[in-house]
Amino acid sequence: MSTWPMRTLRGLLCAVAAWVPSAAGAAALDISKLSSNLDLASLGDADLAARSINILHIGNVELTSGRVVASDPLVGPDRPALVRAVPPGDYPVTLYQAFGRIAAASMRFAEGKPVRWELALIPGQDINSLKNDEFFGYPVDAGLGCYMDAETYALIQQREKQVQAEKASSDVNYYDDVLASELSANSDNYVMHRPVSGKRGNVAIFWSGWGDGFYPVFWGLDASGRPLVLFTDFGVTENADGRHEPGGQ
Numbered sequence: 638m639s640t641w642p643m644r645t646l647r648g649l650l651c652a653v654a655a656w657v658p659s660a661a662g663a664a665a666l667d668i669s670k671l672s673s674n675l676d677l678a679s680l681g682d683a684d685l686a687a688r689s690i691n692i693l694h695i696g697n698v699e700l701t702s703g704r705v706v707a708s709d710p711l712v713g714p715d716r717p718a719l720v721r722a723v724p725p726g727d728y729p730v731t732l733y734q735a736f737g738r739i740a741a742a743s744m745r746f747a748e749g750k751p752v753r754w755e756l757a758l759i760p761g762q763d764i765n766s767l768k769n770d771e772f773f774g775y776p777v778d779a780g781l782g783c784y785m786d787a788e789t790y791a792l793i794q795q796r797e798k799q800v801q802a803e804k805a806s807s808d809v810n811y812y813d814d815v816l817a818s819e820l821s822a823n824s825d826n827y828v829m830h831r832p833v834s835g836k837r838g839n840v841a842i843f844w845s846g847w848g849d850g851f852y853p854v855f856w857g858l859d860a861s862g863r864p865l866v867l868f869t870d871f872g873v874t875e876n877a878d879g880r881h882e883p884g885g886q
Contacts, residue, residue: 846871
């Protein structure tokens, strides 16, 4: 893939990992230290509105294999899928907007409030390797995040080849040549992008809060360990509340 235009830098998401012993005696990550915004994924629209959180229901992502990719879609569309998978299907994506920015994004797999949360990992990542001020997430270098199926990357490559043929040039910028007009229709906040018309496999693309940075992704699980929701926190709010901007920004 070609390089992509970057949006204005606005700092790095800061989070602190704390370790507490689990019931089994093994180390466990205290997710509440990584994000205070996980309730966004469980609150109803009325409760969110009362907290000055604007809700954007942007449509369903088509997970053809159930292997989920959460990444910067422009510089990391080939990022490995998360270790935990879900049944193939079409799943709704919700964006949470505060202070004029996309504060968080969720993809819902089943109804219910998670009873526990875990940090989403890709192959090769080990929770036990983290130190107290570290967490796993994905880097953003183009001001955007996404959810898509791992199989959809092949469709992005196919679309890029189509654009190359149309332009009779290998110099293709996927953002300028494909995405820019689609994003502009939604004030550059989001788009449900279908790389190849008529083929299943689309990409939920959304503005990543303050822009470039490093952002954690979480699985919300029920009592049996079944995934209910996938949640990305862009560090725009604290305590799932959009009435008071963190740090007085």
